[in-house]
Amino acid sequence: MKVAIVHRVNPGEEDNLEELAELCRTAGYEVVYKLKQVRLPHPEYNIGPGKVEELREAVRKLTVDKVVFENELKPVQEYNLAKKLGVQVIxxxxxxxxxxxxxxxxxxxxxxxxxAELKYELSRAKEKVRLAKKGEQPGFHGLGAYEADVYYDEIHRRIVSITKKLEAVKKHMDLIRLERKKIGLPIISLTGYTNAGKSTLFNLLARESVEVDSKLFTTLTPTTRIVRLGGKPVFLSDTVGFIKNLPTQLVEAFYATLREIALSDLIFLVVDISEPLEVVRRKLDTSLETLNNIGAFNVPKIIVFNKIDLADSIDLNSKIDSLKISMPWVAVSARYGWNIEKLEKAVSSMLRDFVRINVNIPYSESLSKLLKELYDKSKVINIEYGEEYVSIDAETTLELAEKLRKTSLQYKFKYM
Ligand SMILES: Nc1nc2c(ncn2[C@@H]2O[C@H](COP(=O)(O)OP(=O)(O)OP(=O)(O)O)[C@@H](O)[C@H]2O)c(=O)[nH]1
Ligand SMILES: [Mg+2]
Incomplete structure (x- = not known):
């Protein structure tokens, strides 16, 4: 889908078209036209009527499907623009x-x-219906038949119903998070600016998904897997990307979906290092700031510089040097799986709650269950089936170590 992007700035203000274009690409649009105007807002169109004509010409010539404004538009401006341009304006x-x-x-x-969508719509509902009655045009379709109050009430009703659902889901999710904590596996969250490559890395690491029994499975959501990193099983969660200058109406919804990051034991902060240094720096700062805002200040972090297949190596080193990073970092390519073993090593050395155990467990009815759990949750280094007991050498969680200790004949452990 082809889009034109527009930003009207007040005199002395800088435009944000570059970032808007990037957001458009993230949404799957092709940006074919950019328009910037310096002036105070025009009441009817936000941009000036002359610029509207220019834009209309471009929309026609380039067969643009949609126009995206950096500026917030009043419903009446959105209406007037859509009518003049003949395409949807967002x-x-x-x-x-x-x-x-x-x-x-x-x-x-x-x-x-x-x-968030409904709240945004609610603030504009009455005026939109009133405008829609004046005639049909893109983006307002289907509204014509509504009475303003009916439409407003309808949206309000849906907001109430979704809020209720959300309460229930939140409670359920809190339980799941508690369960995850109880299982004792470390929780790692993949975070970072939008388009950094989080999901690509998630999918790569999730290829090593651990087969889990149904009880473990209930603690998983579609974006959480139990994967092995450096041989150790961990919960790995993918998250939604960060964005600079989030519209204020969206901040709450956005942060709410990121709450669980603060509960992780380790954070991967994924950064696209193939972009120009200034962009890298800006996105890194935004990401760190966002992490602080959601309460993840104290969670250990590894910076994962991604897409090194696109950067040449001299450039790469000087780039990373000049960022003056004070945290552990690894440079990888999620697409080609380069340096993933380095990432795994970094993870192993940062997850301290694993202990090394040497135990001898006598044969009993519960042994097979215990061993299954051991394999699910630990890195088994050596296991020997003797006549009277099983000798196990493994790296595992403190919780499971404690469980094994209770049934063991001989027990040794050390922190890793
Ligand atoms: N060349 C190259 N491209 C990559 C690499 N990793 C990811 N990409 C590409 O970057 C784009 C974004 O990747 P995603 O994994 O969707 O990024 P994301 O961080 O999950 O994005 P959001 O979910 O929007 O926050 C995709 O087109 C990927 O194919 C990499 O290592 N090298
Ligand atoms: Mg993603």
Whole structure:
């Protein structure tokens, strides 16, 4: 789908077209035309009437399907523009909502985004219906038959119903998070700016998915897997990407979907290192700031510089040097699986709650269950089946170590 993008700035203000174009690409649009105008807002169109004509010409010539404004538009401006241009007109807020709903996989995230959409619509509902009655045009279709109050009430009703659902889902998710904690596997969250390659890395690492029994499975959501990193099983979660200058109406919904990051034991902060240094720096700063805002300040982090297949190596080293990173970092290519073993090594050395155990466990009825759990949750280094007992050498969680200790004849452990 082809789009034209527009930003009207007040005198002395800088435009944000580059980032808007990037957001459009993330949403799957092809940007074929950019328009910037310096002036104070025009009441009818936001941009000036002359610029509207220019834009209309471009829309026609380049067969543009949609126009995206960086500026917030009043319903009347959106209406006038759509009518003049003959195509749908949306704003940055709506674009980001589109991106979020494409990338939200969990039920909680989906409901949060639906709620944000409805709240946005509610604030514009009455005026939209009034305008829609004046005539049919793109983006307002189907509204014509509504009475303003009926439409408003309808949206309000849906907001109430989704809020209720969300409460229930939140409670359920809190239980699941508690269960995950109880299982004792470390939780790792994949975070980072939108388009950094989080999901690509997630899919790569999830190829090593551990087969889990149904009880473990209930603690998983579509974007959480139990995977082995450096031989150790961990919960790995993919998350929605960060974005700079989030429209204020979306901040709450967005942060809510990111709450669980603060509960992780380790954070991967994925950064696209193939971009120009200034862009890398800006996105890294935004990401770190977002992590602080959601309360993940104290969670250990590994910076994962991604897409090194696109950067040449001299450039890469000087780039990373000049970022002056004070955290552990690894440079990888998620697409080609380069340096993933380095990432795994870094993870192993940072997850301290694993212990090395040497135990002898006598044969009993519960042994096979225990061994299954051992294989699910640990890195088994050596196992020998003796006549009276099984000798196990493994790296595992403190919880499971404790369980094994209770049934063992001989027990040794050390922190890793
Ligand atoms: N060349 C190259 N491209 C990559 C690499 N990793 C990811 N990509 C591409 O980068 C784009 C974004 O990747 P995603 O994994 O969807 O990024 P994301 O961080 O999950 O994005 P959001 O979910 O929007 O936050 C895709 O087109 C990927 O194919 C890499 O190592 N090298
Ligand atoms: Mg993703």
């Amino acid at each position: 704003t940055r807020t709506q674009l980001i909502l589109e991106i979020f709903s494409m990338h939200a996989h969990s039920l909680e995230a989906k409901l949060q985004i639906k709620l």
